[in-house]
Amino acid sequence: MRYMVTYDLMETIRNTNQWLGATASAIGSYPAFAMIPNPAFAWMTAWGDVTERTFERMVVKPDWNIPPVATTDGQDHVVSTKIVVKRPFGDLLHFVVPGRKTPARKVLLVAPMSGHYATLLRSTVISLLPDADIYITDWHNARDIPVSAGKFDIEDYTLYLVDFMREMGPDTHVIAVCQPAPLTLAATAYLAEEDPNAQPRSLTLIGGPIDPDATPTDVTDFGRRVTMGQLEELMIQRVGFKYQGVGRLVYPGLLQLSSFISMNAEKHFNAFSNQITRVAQKKAAEHDKHNRFYDEYLAVMDMPAEFYLSTVERIFKNGEIAKNQFVVAGKKVDIGKITTVAVKTVEGSKDDISAPGQCIAALALCTGLPDAKKASHVEEGAGHYGIFAGKSWRKNIRPLVLRFIDANGDTPQDGKSPANKNAAA
Incomplete structure (x- = not known):
């Protein structure tokens, strides 16, 4: 059960961040604020849009979308x-x-x-x-x-x-x-x-x-530094009650994603900061380079x-x-x-x-x-x-x-x- 709790905790954190992003986007785009020429609202909306999209993609299997x-x-x-x-x-x-x-x-x-x-x-x-x-x-x-x-x-x-x-x-x-x-x-x-x-x-x-x-x-x-016992203790969790695989021991995709990002943390931080700026300045697009890459990169699965x-x-x-x-x-x-x-x-x-x-x-x-x-x-x-x-x-x-x-x-x-x-x- 301990592992189920940590698995569901990660999902709760992800879900909360997605909700915060959606909330910021909704508040920042409130029509009454359009009368106030303050760029803070544009930046809040941009942050919300990027954050909601980011955390939503983590639990969605991408479509193939193969062109003709x-x-x-x-x-x-x-x-x-x-x-x-x-x-x-x-x-x-x-x-x-x-x-x-x-x-x-x-x-x-x-x-x-x-x-x-x-x-x-x-x-x-x-x-x-x-x-x-x-x-x-x-x-x-x-x-x-x-x-x-x-x-x-x-x-x-x-x-x-x-x-x-x-x-x-x-x-x-x-x-x-x-x-x-x-x-x-x-x-x-x-x-x-x-x-x-x-x-x-x-x-x-x-x-x-x-x-x-x-x-x-x-x-x-990394594989050399840690023992198998340490690896099992640190990385393995049980799937929570939300999914069909409840109780299955897995290496969670969200945990794997955090490892991926930590390898090039500065690069990813700059990428998201720049994307928020582009969204705020109306220079971003639905299928721009950032979204094409991160829509796939952030979509992770449990092993x-x-x-x-x-x-x-x-x-x-x-x-x-x-x-x-x-x-x-x-x-x-x-x-x-x-x-x-x-x-x-x-x-x-x-x-x-x-x-x-x-x-x-x-x-x-x-x-x-x-x-x-x-x-x-x-x-x-x-x-x-x-x-x-x-x-x-x-x-x-x-x-x-x-x-x-x-x-x-x-x-x-x-x-x-x-x-x-x-x-x-």
């Missing part, structure tokens, strides 16, 4: 979503574009379960949709999953990926972003032994902690406690993937068994979450894979977000990934061998 896709027939095709595989903790979601010829590239985007919804990859999806048939892992908020659904740790996560890959078939190209990179590598190795015919054709790992000790960051250092704790203990502390000692359902997964799936790593030179060196470690683990099927890229000047959704992704990384996919498909488009294309990539 233009194709060679000259028409814009509306995009819809379809659940292909439905599971308690996450679904395999397909972006359907009716009326267009299905692209040859079939891509599975593995979204992180690290505090944000899969919609964090919305811009990634939008950029790939014109050229590929896109599927994504749509993870659910743990607070909405009844306790009767059972546990969900990194082994369960890996087996979910195995099932999703089997469903999509061997002509699939997988792109894993950030947190799921090591588990996606493990899922591919699991299939290599258990069901070789279901393996994807290529695997692209973007900014993931394959070997967190290769280049330590604040994130990996199952066993998933969070097993990630810290087994990936970061024990380095089971980095040491090729990962076990799933009692079976040791040997990454060296990957012999046919082409593997590419992508890193950003200024990534302060998964620093350069952590992701490329995957290639050394693929001892059974010929060098011709290995590729890597370090994007100069790119931070963590930029390598999968920012300017660096759009201008440089996306074309490289698509060429890598083509090189390892059934028919390379330029007639070159996969080996040549991978080396060039």
Whole structure:
């Protein structure tokens, strides 16, 4: 019950701040005050608008809002979503574009379960949709999953990926972003032994902690400094009575968000101060850069406690993937068994979450894979977000990934061998 109290206390604080923002906005915009030429009322309204929006977004799952896709027939095709595989903790979601010829590239985007919804990859999806048939892992908020659904740790996560890959078939190209990179590598190795015919054709790992000790960051250092007992005591709470997952042990999204913000507190403070100024001066817009970013960044979800704790203990502390000692359902997964799936790593030179060196470690683990099927890229000047959704992704990384996919498909488009294309990539 103690944890339920703290969980509900966080929700109460969030709800109170949202109410304060709405109240300030309502008072500041009272018609009678329009006759008083005092800028304080404009600033109070602006503060209220920004504050209400900020705290409201923290408990709202963003919509995908994928714009229509233009194709060679000259028409814009509306995009819809379809659940292909439905599971308690996450679904395999397909972006359907009716009326267009299905692209040859079939891509599975593995979204992180690290505090944000899969919609964090919305811009990634939008950029790939014109050229590929896109599927994504749509993870659910743990607070909405009844306790009767059972546990969900990194082994369960890996087996979910195995099932999703089997469903999509061997002509699939997988792109894993950030947190799921090591588990996606493990899922591919699991299939290599258990069901070789279901393996994807290529695997692209973007900014993931394959070997967190290769280049330590604040994130990996935190995992080293605290014990598992301390972590469980400080970070884990029980979902309160407001949600369907009442009683489930979780790492709350609001707590995770406070950690995210504390890493760059000054930057976020300045961003919100500037936004309040723009709103007061009537220079802000509903879909301006600030709102587009923070509407997604602030929308957080709870993680199952066993998933969070097993990630810290087994990936970061024990380095089971980095040491090729990962076990799933009692079976040791040997990454060296990957012999046919082409593997590419992508890193950003200024990534302060998964620093350069952590992701490329995957290639050394693929001892059974010929060098011709290995590729890597370090994007100069790119931070963590930029390598999968920012300017660096759009201008440089996306074309490289698509060429890598083509090189390892059934028919390379330029007639070159996969080996040549991978080396060039």
